[in-house]
Amino acid sequence: MKGRSYLIPIFVALALSAGIVIGSKMRFxxxxxxxxxxxxxxxxxxxxxxxxxxxxxxxxxxxxxxxxTVNNILAKLDPHSVYIPNTQTEKIAENMKGEFVGVGISVMMLNDTLMVTRTLEDTPAERGGILAGDRILMADKDTLYGQGYSRGFVISKLKGVEGVEVNLKIYRKSTDKVLDIALNRAPVPLKSVDAFFMVNDEVGYIKVNRFAETTYKEFRTALTLLRHNGAKAIAIDLRDNPGGYMEMAEQMADEFLPKGRLIVFTRNKRGEEDKIFATDRGDFESGKVYVLINENSASASEIVAGALQDNDVGTIVGRRSFGKGLVQREMPLPDGSAVRLTIARYYTPTGRSIQKSYSNGIEDYYDDFQKRYERGELQYADSIQVADSLRFTTPKGKVVYGGGGIIPDVFVPLETIYKGHLNYILQSELVPTYVFEYLDTDRGRFASMTEDDFIKRFHPEEDMLNGFQEFLNKKEFGLNISSYDKEVSKALKAAMANQLFGDNAYQRVLKSNDTMVLKVLELYHNTKITE
Structure with missing residues (x-):
């Protein structure tokens, strides 16, 4: 997402794990x-x-x-059977495990220098006194600036073995001093729950970015705290969530389903079925739940949405999901590489397979988003193509369809796609880079401001917008942002929230006028009126 800097380059890992359900319960x-x-x-x-x-x-x-050869073989099977080179297995394992060993800083590369945008809570960096705005010049004997190093190379020098010390040389602009700081590396979480907060007095919001080993634990913590804060309804945001571990999706759905309800079942090539039922541990079975999905919600995300929809629990809000109903298992190869091989299909409680066709090849399969856009499906619910042969009925008589994703109960069209340079600018590193430089001129200005104060009271002023325009001009982006003040202001505020307070604040800014979140509030309000 725009405005975010990560400790390690996890984008390749996310791309490889996209749409993958790992069948942890499947056995040869x-x-x-x-x-x-x-x-x-x-x-x-x-x-x-x-x-x-x-x-x-x-x-x-x-x-x-x-x-x-391996890639060619797998490409002839299905789009989700993939080969993972040994150079990427560690990154993917870290991403799915939900932690890595490092020092705990969010960074960006600026003018060939590694800048600290934020220290993470309860990490070696925070305990060692690293501050936002610090420049990391050296790690042990390795120089990390002015050499044209890649961001990945620089970050690799900060990661390592738990308990092993790394000696950093830091330049602190606010005091104009070079400091030597020694940190002992420790596990640092890679959170799969980006944010959770109360949207209003009764509706809580939880954003889940993937289904990793720690997802259910993070989700359960968020759900408990929101209930404690008075949440009577929960909006689970699974938009752009590519999936992950199947077991995490099962446990999440279990929180909202009565004991004995079918959550999902799988079927392998021998016709053997494995059925997963809800237990008695659900803590939100009497509350209202809304699941937010879009065309990039895949796999485990679709298991959650399908389980609730087919059991007539909650409301699915958004646009038709990706349509991935295959189960993979990761199998190691002798050289440290691995293959994720499809070993089963999964089905929602009514018996639907929501896997879209891949009979025309992988390129056509992943080009589905463009086709949906061209036929108007992302703007109009009646443009969604369904097959009567894949019609199913829930216990309460609601009609649902298989064959290509979860169709939401309540449709929300795609927001206007910005054209030209604006769209690129708002999704690039230009916004967080400018925000870093803006904050770096006077970090003390925000030192006493709380997250709530910032969210409620701060609004980018004219001088900040003018400064961003000058910044773009220097970068030779020929765009006049005066026609897009609202969009640009929101992007700048979100990036500032992220660098000052973290992901939770970032999401609070972004969701302040989000169309799907507003739809949830409308649905909840209407439900209260009719009760």
Whole structure:
């Protein structure tokens, strides 16, 4: 999302895990010996690689040939069976585990220098006295500035083994001093619950960005605190959530379903089914729940939405979800790489498969968003294409459809897509970069301001908007922002909230006039009137 700086480059990890449900409960019924016995197909591939290694006229990197071969094989299966090179397995594992070992800072690269935008709570950096605005010059004996290093390389010098010390050389602009600070590396959370807060006196909001190992624990904590603050309704925001661990989705849905209700079931190639039912541990079964989805909500997100919709619990708000109903399992390969292989399909409680077709190839499969946009589906509910043959009925008689995503109970159209440079600017690093420089001129101005004070009282003034215009002009972006003051002001305030207070404040600013959140408030208000 725009306006955010991360400790580690997790975007590749998210891309590879997008739409993936990991079937943690699935088990092979056949022995390992049966899978790995010698046969002519494997012998043929091994023999070919040997011929190239020993006889081919030129030296060839046969590892790269094997990688290409594996990718080509998986591409012929389905869009979600993927190969993970050994260079990326660690990043993906960290992302799905929900933590890594480091020092606990949010950073950005600015003019070949690593800038601290924020220290994370209860981390080595916070305990060691690192402050927002600090420049990290060296880590141990490695110089981290002025060399044109990639952000990933610089961050790798801060990560390491738990308990191992890293000695940082810091330049602090506010005091014009160079400081030596030693920090002991420790586990740092990669939160999957971005934010939770009360939208009004009775409606709570929880934003979940993926389903990792820690997601249910984070979600349960958020739900408990919101209930304590008086929440009678919860809006679960699963927009742009690509999925993750299936078990986390099951546990989340369980919070809202009575004991014994079917949550989801899977079916493998042998026709064996594994059914998951709700337990008696749900803490919000009597409250109202709204699930926010869009065209990028996939996999585990769709399991949650489908489980509640098919059980006539809560209201699904938004636009038709991605449409991913396949279950993967990650299997290690000898060189440290891995393959995520589709081992089953999952079905919602009414028996729907919401997997969209991939019969026309992977490119066509991922081009579905453009097709939806062109036929007007993102703007008009009656443009959603459904098949009568995939019609199902919930226990209370509501009609639902399979075959290509979860269709919401209440449709909310896509907000206007900004054209030209504005759209790029608001989603690029230009906004957070300008905000960092703006704050860096006088960080003391906001030192005594609380998050609530900032959210309620701060509004970017004319000098800040003019400064942003000058900043864009220097970057040679030929855009006059005077026609977009409202949009630009919101983006600047959100980026400031993120750098000053973190993700929760960032989401509070963004959701202040969010169309789906406003729709939830409208639905809740109307429900109260009719009760």
């Amino acid at each position: 019924s056949d022995s390992a010996d049966l899978f790995f016995t010698s046969n002519s197909k494997k012998d043929k591939l091994n023999r070919l690689i040997d011929y190239i290694d020993y006889e081919y006229v030129d030296d060839v990197n046969t590892d790269s040939i094997v990688d290409v």
